[in-house]
Amino acid sequence: MGSESKEVLESAPLGSLTGTVVAVQANYYSVRLNSENAEQFVLLCTRRSLLKKIGQRVMVGDRVLVEEPDWTQMRGVVSQVLPRRSELDRPPIANADQILLVFAMAEPTIEPYQLSRFLVKAESTEIDVCLCLSKSDLATAEEKDHWWKRLSEWGYEPLFISVKQAIGLTKIQHRLNQKITIVSGPSGVGKSSLINQLIPMLDIRVGAVSGKLAKGRHTTRHVELFELPLGGLLADTPGFNQPDVDYAPEELANYFPEIQERLAIARCQFNDCSHRDEPGCVVRGDWERYEHYLDFLGEAIDYQTQLNQQADPDAVMKLKSKGKGEAKYEPRLDTKKYRQESRRTRQQSLQSLKNDIDRLMKTDQDEE
Numbered sequence: 420m421g422s423e424s425k426e427v428l429e430s431a432p433l434g435s436l437t438g439t440v441v442a443v444q445a446n447y448y449s450v451r452l453n454s455e456n457a458e459q460f461v462l463l464c465t466r467r468s469l470l471k472k473i474g475q476r477v478m479v480g481d482r483v484l485v486e487e488p489d490w491t492q493m494r495g496v497v498s499q500v501l502p503r504r505s506e507l508d509r510p511p512i513a514n515a516d517q518i519l520l521v522f523a524m525a526e527p528t529i530e531p532y533q534l535s536r537f538l539v540k541a542e543s544t545e546i547d548v549c550l551c552l553s554k555s556d557l558a559t560a561e562e563k564d565h566w567w568k569r570l571s572e573w574g575y576e577p578l579f580i581s582v583k584q585a586i587g588l589t590k591i592q593h594r595l596n597q598k599i600t601i602v603s604g605p606s607g608v609g610k611s612s613l614i615n616q617l618i619p620m621l622d623i624r625v626g627a628v629s630g631k632l633a634k635g636r637h638t639t640r641h642v643e644l645f646e647l648p649l650g651g652l653l654a655d656t657p658g659f660n661q662p663d664v665d666y667a668p669e670e671l672a673n674y675f676p677e678i679q680e681r682l683a684i685a686r687c688q689f690n691d692c693s694h695r696d697e698p699g700c701v702v703r704g705d706w707e708r709y710e711h712y713l714d715f716l717g718e719a720i721d722y723q724t725q726l727n728q729q730a731d732p733d734a735v736m737k738l739k740s741k742g743k744g745e746a747k748y749e750p751r752l753d754t755k756k757y758r759q760e761s762r763r764t765r766q767q768s769l770q771s772l773k774n775d776i777d778r779l780m781k782t783d784q785d786e787e
Contacts, residue, residue, distance in 0.1 A: 435498065436485040438462070441644040441652070443479055443511075448497055450485055451646070459646070462488060462495040475500055479642050479654065480513040480599055507544055507601070509663070510642045512654055514599055517547040519591075521604035521613065524579075525557035529566070533605065535711045538575070540662035541603065542674035548575075549594055553609040555579040555586060573708060574676025582612045592617065595647055601654045614655055618645050668693065668719040675712055678702050 441461065442449040452460045464485060466477055477483065477497055484499040503513045518541045522529055529552075541548045550570065555563060563579055570577050578594075580587035594600075595617070602610050615621055644652040672678045672694060681702050688699025695703070695713065703709070 436488060436495070437501075438483060438485055439644070439652070440477060440479055440481045440483060440497075440513075441646075443477065443642075448477055448483075450483060450495065450497065451644075452485070460493070462493050464495040464497045466497040467499075470497070470500070478506070478511050478513040479644055480515060480652075482514065505544075505546055507546075509665075510601065510603075510654070512599075512601060512642060515544075515546055515601050515654065516598040517549055517594075518544065518601045518603055519549050519551055519595070521551045521553055521602060521608050521610050523554045523608035524552050524562065524566070525554050527605075527607055531707075532711060535573075535708055536662055536715070537604065538573070539671070539674045539711075539715060542676075543666045543670070546601075549600075550575045550577045551591065551613075552577045552579050553613065554581060554583075556581040556584040569707070572677070572706075574680065580613070582609060582616045585616075588616060592647075592649060595649075595651050595653065597650045599644070599652045599654065610655065614645065614653060617653065618647060621645055664715065664718040664722050666719060666722075668716055668723055671712065671716055671719055672702070675708065677706055677708060678712070 436452050438450040438452040440448050441451045446465060448464045448466065450462050450464050452462065454460065462485060470477065477500060481503065482501040483497045484501070485495040486498045488495045505515055506513050507515060520537055520541050522534055522537075538548065538550070552563075552566065558566075567577065567579075578587055578590055580591060582588070591613075602614060604610055642654055644654050647653055666674070669691070672682075678694070681704075685701045687694070687697065687701050689697055692700050692702070693716065694700050695716070
């Protein structure tokens with residue numbers, strides 16, 4: 420526990436409890452109380468109005484102080500949020516220690532570009548990343564060897580698992596022990612099946628893979644922390660197929676282990692090198708994910724341009740659609756020009772016109 424957390428606890432009101440937020444639903448928070456006993460208590464809490472006034476968000480994974488416990492109704496009030504050691508917006512989780520990124524060896528098969536996008540997104544959180552390849556029982560020894568070598572060149576050592584054949588689960592349990600872990604990855608790769616195996620009491624609904632698109636259907640609807648039998652918490656997150664690009668262009672190189680390895684050996688000629696076409700660049704070259712880097716860099720530049728235009732009241736372009744490695748913009752329409760006139764405005768205009776006509780007719784009569 421950090422020094423800030425200790426100071427908060429020492430100044431906490433007498434009788435207050437500490438706990439971890441394991442679920443958020445509307446304005447209610449499920450808080451698992453810290454206890455040295457085997458039995459764990461979960462209180463359904465509201466939050467102090469002061470927290471709302473100061474804009475203090477309460478997130479899944481937050482360590483909080485709870486006051487006014489009602490043991491008959493198992494209710495309480497969150498009075499304070501302890502300092503966070505990490506914070507993610509998507510998914511909204513605090514104090515996570517690592518991301519368990521799950522991809523399938525088959526059904527659906529691995530798409531290198533999609534995997535690369537997920538890895539970059541995971542690296543952008545600055546949280547440890549553990550890559551897990553599920554359904555390994557459906558892959559041949561040659562296929563597993565191929566992906567091991569390929570991903571090693573990317574800078575990762577994947578764990579091969581099979582829930583069906585109980586392969587590699589002990590290694591996964593060891594990696595999850597006493598940590599808050601976010602399980603992520605595209606839909607249909609077996610995340611829910613893995614969690615059901617690790618925490619049998621949950622029985623999370625498992626979704627089938629769409630035969631038409633060979634992609635998984637979404638089964639998880641919200642973020643929630645589940646307690647592991649051997650210690651630690653697991654966060655199941657809604658599946659998605661293409662993580663958004665929401666990082667600055669100059670930060671992207673930090674999310675590629677291959678780039679960091681090259682920069683550790685030699686430096687580029689320019690400190691602000693974008694690793695595209697600058698002279699003296701040590702990153703540019705013949706390595707597999709370099710094209711991915713260029714695509715993501717283009718998207719990051721477009722994303723930054725969009726943010727700048729949104730901040731500029733005179734912006735005249737807007738994002739229309741985004742595909743693989745590209746973003747398209749179109750002229751922003753002048754909404755005032757195409758907005759339909761309201762009935763009240765129309766009546767006022769007619770009345771004003773009528774008054775003008777009456778005034779002109781009266782003037783003509785006076786001149787006569």
